[in-house]
Amino acid sequence: MTGQVRTVDGRVAGRRGQATRQKLLDCLGEMLSSSPYRDVKVIDVARKAGTSPATFYQYFPDVEGAVLEIAEEMAKEGAALTALVSGRSWVGKAGWQTSEELVEGFLDFWRKHDAILRVVDLGAAEGDKRFYKIRMKILNSVTNSLTDAVKELQAKGKVDKEVSPAAMAGSLVAMLASVAGHQKGFTTWGVKQAELKPNLALLVHLGITGKKPTR
Amino acid sequence: MTGQVRTVDGRVAGRRGQATRQKLLDCLGEMLSSSPYRDVKVIDVARKAGTSPATFYQYFPDVEGAVLEIAEEMAKEGAALTALVSGRSWVGKAGWQTSEELVEGFLDFWRKHDAILRVVDLGAAEGDKRFYKIRMKILNSVTNSLTDAVKELQAKGKVDKEVSPAAMAGSLVAMLASVAGHQKGFTTWGVKQAELKPNLALLVHLGITGKKPTR
DNA sequence: ACTTGTCCTGTCATGCCGTCAGCTTACCGA
DNA sequence: TCGGTAAGCTGACGGCATGACAGGACAAGT
Numbered sequence: 001m002t003g004q005v006r007t008v009d010g011r012v013a014g015r016r017g018q019a020t021r022q023k024l025l026d027c028l029g030e031m032l033s034s035s036p037y038r039d040v041k042v043i044d045v046a047r048k049a050g051t052s053p054a055t056f057y058q059y060f061p062d063v064e065g066a067v068l069e070i071a072e073e074m075a076k077e078g079a080a081l082t083a084l085v086s087g088r089s090w091v092g093k094a095g096w097q098t099s100e101e102l103v104e105g106f107l108d109f110w111r112k113h114d115a116i117l118r119v120v121d122l123g124a125a126e127g128d129k130r131f132y133k134i135r136m137k138i139l140n141s142v143t144n145s146l147t148d149a150v151k152e153l154q155a156k157g158k159v160d161k162e163v164s165p166a167a168m169a170g171s172l173v174a175m176l177a178s179v180a181g182h183q184k185g186f187t188t189w190g191v192k193q194a195e196l197k198p199n200l201a202l203l204v205h206l207g208i209t210g211k212k213p214t215r
Numbered sequence: 216m217t218g219q220v221r222t223v224d225g226r227v228a229g230r231r232g233q234a235t236r237q238k239l240l241d242c243l244g245e246m247l248s249s250s251p252y253r254d255v256k257v258i259d260v261a262r263k264a265g266t267s268p269a270t271f272y273q274y275f276p277d278v279e280g281a282v283l284e285i286a287e288e289m290a291k292e293g294a295a296l297t298a299l300v301s302g303r304s305w306v307g308k309a310g311w312q313t314s315e316e317l318v319e320g321f322l323d324f325w326r327k328h329d330a331i332l333r334v335v336d337l338g339a340a341e342g343d344k345r346f347y348k349i350r351m352k353i354l355n356s357v358t359n360s361l362t363d364a365v366k367e368l369q370a371k372g373k374v375d376k377e378v379s380p381a382a383m384a385g386s387l388v389a390m391l392a393s394v395a396g397h398q399k400g401f402t403t404w405g406v407k408q409a410e411l412k413p414n415l416a417l418l419v420h421l422g423i424t425g426k427k428p429t430r
Numbered sequence: 431a432c433t434t435g436t437c438c439t440g441t442c443a444t445g446c447c448g449t450c451a452g453c454t455t456a457c458c459g460a
Numbered sequence: 461t462c463g464g465t466a467a468g469c470t471g472a473c474g475g476c477a478t479g480a481c482a483g484g485a486c487a488a489g490t
Contacts, residue, residue, distance in 0.1 A: 199386055
């Protein structure tokens with residue numbers, strides 16, 4: 001399915017090659033956390049990995065290509081976010097818990113992949129389809145599940161029909177992603193983490209069900 | 216207050232100099248809209264402005280410095296966003312209208328300054344205090360006004376005391392900013408602009424007042 | 431016309447980019 | 461043990477952007 005890992009010039013990578021390749025990816029990941037994306041240079045990544053720039057170009061077409069690789073890997077891990085929504089209840093106390101756990105999971109994931117998500121976000125916002133696709137891949141599962149939840153509640157007559165499930169789900173997910181991306185900003189600003197989560201959960205609950213939660 | 220416009224080496228810029236400077240800023244702005252931030256080079260900006268790279272460096276320390284300049288200008292214009300919230304009513308039909316106009320104004324502003332806001336966002340997310348400050352400057356006015364609105368409603372007993380006004384306002388503003396930044400994404404994805412706005416307005420209204428709007 | 435201060439550019443050292451030929455290393459069959 | 465072959469790595473190079481400087485072009489006042 002995945003095929004073998006290949007170098008740019010078409011050779012198949014063996015054990016040693018894959019190790020080098022992975023080391024380059026790891027170092028790039030660290031660089032992205034510690035310095036602005038704009039300033040990340042191939043030569044620095046190579047030096048950090050204890051190899052030469054030429055080696056980098058053997059495995060990746062350019063920095064962006066390597067970033068995409070890291071992002072893809074993260075996207076796989078992000079599929080687990082679906083579990084935060086699908087098959088959960090939105091009624092009563094269980095509904096409140098669903099909201100809380102969704103927010104919690106989201107913030108954790110974002111904190112963990114902070115740097116790379118920032119780059120993905122930028123790429124997507126700039127119109128790069130590949131980055132956009134990855135961003136979708138991560139958000140889609142959650143968004144779709146939330147969309148379904150709203151549709152279901154609408155069918156039961158518990159939510160106004162004027163609400164567009166997709167728009168609502170998309171907006172909420174965008175909010176979560178954005179707030180997660182600026183978590184540091186919020187704290188600097190005077191809003192504590194502990195306050196943030198319940199408020200986000202409240203907004204999610206309000207958006208999906210249209211009602212205040214029963215805690 | 217503003218002082219005179221100065222070159223990097225300390226001289227005061229005259230008429231001609233300011234024109235050149237402005238032209239460079241304009242061209243940089245266009246470049247940011249049409250190509251990834253990472254790939255914007257001084258030499259391209261200079262060429263586009265019909266001048267030389269050396270001239271660019273006479274007015275700006277680097278690309279980032281020039282971007283900050285554009286961003287500052289935009290921030291001034293963004294102060295007008297305050298008017299969308301301050302002194303408005305959140306009760307009854309007027310409340311719904313407030314929500315709608317806030318969303319409308321926000322999306323328009325973001326659409327207009329699309330490219331530069333993206334860069335400011337990235338800079339802020341990467342921890343650059345100067346960009347963070349500008350982002351604050353734009354969002355602060357709206358956020359503060361919204362915070363006050365929530366506090367007021369809380370004082371009247373119309374909103375739960377558990378709600379943190381600042382966290383709620385910050386989350387809503389982050390949502391608006393994020394959705395605005397990915398407007399293209401939403402449309403590609405199947406959500407129409409016309410659906411998006413009322414849903415965002417609904418979420419804002421729910422978040423601030425805790426109640427469904429009366430339309 | 432002359433002076434003065436502003437404005438622009440040609441040029442240069444530096445450093446990164448991206449590519450190539452060629453060297454080293456690991457694996458494998460004889 | 462010994463080549464043979466393919467994988468793996470690097471030094472070196474032309475090309476280009478950067479950022480700094482000194483000096484020439486220009487406008488405005490005298």
